[in-house]
Amino acid sequence: MMTFTLDFSSILNIDDEQFEKICHNNPDIQFERTAQGELIIMPPVGAESGNREMDLMGALWLWNSKTKLGKVFSSSTCFKLPNGALKSPDAAWIELSRWNKLSAEAKKKFAPICPDFVVELRSESDSIKTLQAKMQEYIDNGTKLGWLIDPQAKEVTIYKLDQTPEILTQPSSLDGGNLLPDFTCNLDFLWD
Numbered sequence: 001m002m003t004f005t006l007d008f009s010s011i012l013n014i015d016d017e018q019f020e021k022i023c024h025n026n027p028d029i030q031f032e033r034t035a036q037g038e039l040i041i042m043p044p045v046g047a048e049s050g051n052r053e054m055d056l057m058g059a060l061w062l063w064n065s066k067t068k069l070g071k072v073f074s075s076s077t078c079f080k081l082p083n084g085a086l087k088s089p090d091a092a093w094i095e096l097s098r099w100n101k102l103s104a105e106a107k108k109k110f111a112p113i114c115p116d117f118v119v120e121l122r123s124e125s126d127s128i129k130t131l132q133a134k135m136q137e138y139i140d141n142g143t144k145l146g147w148l149i150d151p152q153a154k155e156v157t158i159y160k161l162d163q164t165p166e167i168l169t170q171p172s173s174l175d176g177g178n179l180l181p182d183f184t185c186n187l188d189f190l191w192d
């Protein structure tokens with residue numbers, strides 16, 4: 001199954017409220033919206049990819065449950081980035097004081113905030129170029145740290161604010177640096 005991008009911009013501009021209705025009326029489909037207003041339809045991932053996502057998200061959640069430094073979000077969460085795009089990383093984390101500045105109403109909808117940390121895990125149906133562009137979009141909108149994990153190529157690309165992406169080949173683990181102190185994520189399970 002492939003990801004599809006539909007461009008209605010010449011006949012229809014899908015605003016935030018319409019996008020939210022599309023999502024709620026089609027709960028079995030995951031959508032994103034580009035900054036240009038294109039609608040992206042993403043297929044569900046296979047069991048292996050879903051399990052890998054959960055392992056990564058679980059490690060992040062466990063670290064955060066101990067440190068209480070922020071909020072962890074699943075791949076079902078859509079964030080409204082400063083450029084207007086509505087994006088859903090496979091896992092995300094937002095520092096607690098930034099999250100607490102949002103109104104209660106904003107937290108209930110597609111939160112108008114760019115996560116501090118994002119993870120994208122490439123599944124069989126994902127285009128690596130599309131994911132690289134998505135990661136750069138997160139960085140351009142304020143993400144401080146991002147991991148693009150590509151099990152097919154056995155590579156991880158580390159994205160950091162104001163730095164050139166760094167590619168690692170089959171790392172056994174990654175750490176969260178100063179942003180996520182003492183967070184280490186074992187990746188050996190990805191390379192088997």
